Amino acid sequence: MSRNLADFKFKCNRCGFCCSYLGLIVNLTPRDVQLLARTLKASARDLLKVVGFYQVKAFDESKRALIEERMVLPPLKTNKGFAYIGLLKHEDGRCVFLQGKKCVMYRARPRICQSFPFSFQEKGAGATISIGSFATTNCPGIGEGKPVNVAKVKLQGKSTMRDISQYKRFAKWWNGRDSKDPRHWTPLILLKSMLAFEP
Ligand code: SF4
Numbered sequence: 439m440s441r442n443l444a445d446f447k448f449k450c451n452r453c454g455f456c457c458s459y460l461g462l463i464v465n466l467t468p469r470d471v472q473l474l475a476r477t478l479k480a481s482a483r484d485l486l487k488v489v490g491f492y493q494v495k496a497f498d499e500s501k502r503a504l505i506e507e508r509m510v511l512p513p514l515k516t517n518k519g520f521a522y523i524g525l526l527k528h529e530d531g532r533c534v535f536l537q538g539k540k541c542v543m544y545r546a547r548p549r550i551c552q553s554f555p556f557s558f559q560e561k562g563a564g565a566t567i568s569i570g571s572f573a574t575t576n577c578p579g580i581g582e583g584k585p586v587n588v589a590k591v592k593l594q595g596k597s598t599m600r601d602i603s604q605y606k607r608f609a610k611w612w613n614g615r616d617s618k619d620p621r622h623w624t625p626l627i628l629l630k631s632m633l634a635f636e637p
């Protein structure tokens with residue numbers, strides 16, 4: 439992808455499809471959670487109104503270390519099982535921050551929204567850039583408008599990699615805590631820990 443990036447055209451027409459798709463989780467990193475809290479002036483408890491926990495049905499805990507290493511954003515342990523943390527959605531799939539076709543959290547939207555339709559994956563000291571299959575199939579902005587600003591996309595990639603690395607450090611620490619007390623694994627404690635986690 440990076441070889442042809444200079445030819446890649448994209449212009450978001452604000453159709454809102456990617457913000458309304460039930461099957462897409464808008465994953466959050468500690469940086470996203472901290473930015474949301476600052477923007478909304480929200481406590482961890484307040485954030486529970488906009489942050490959701492998407493349970494992973496079958497999670498083999500004996501393979502946790504491998505999963506944490508291999509998955510871009512591995513699930514986190516909660517008192518109800520392992521879960522992905524993401525923005526809440528309405529029943530029809532609309533993001534909690536979508537009003538009509540407008541994102542009311544645009545300036546503080548999570549990194550995954552900022553970098554759409556691009557996906558980044560670690561490669562040596564840098565990152566590979568690709569377009570995910572959801573975007574290729576469903577986003578009408580692909581191929582529209584002017585060629586993308588390559589420098590800007592690469593910068594986005596760097597920021598994304600930094601956030602992913604922060605998330606992975608968090609997941610390793612959080613999931614590795616040695617406690618059998620369910621009160622230590624609640625969504626509230628998880629959010630408090632994310633808010634306090636170092637950049
Ligand atoms: S699906 Fe594509 S064009 Fe529509 S809002 Fe999302 S990024 Fe923009």
Ligand code: SF4
Nearest residue numbers: 457533535536541551
């Ligand atoms: S935060 Fe904004 S850009 Fe991201 S999914 Fe929600 S409405 Fe869309």
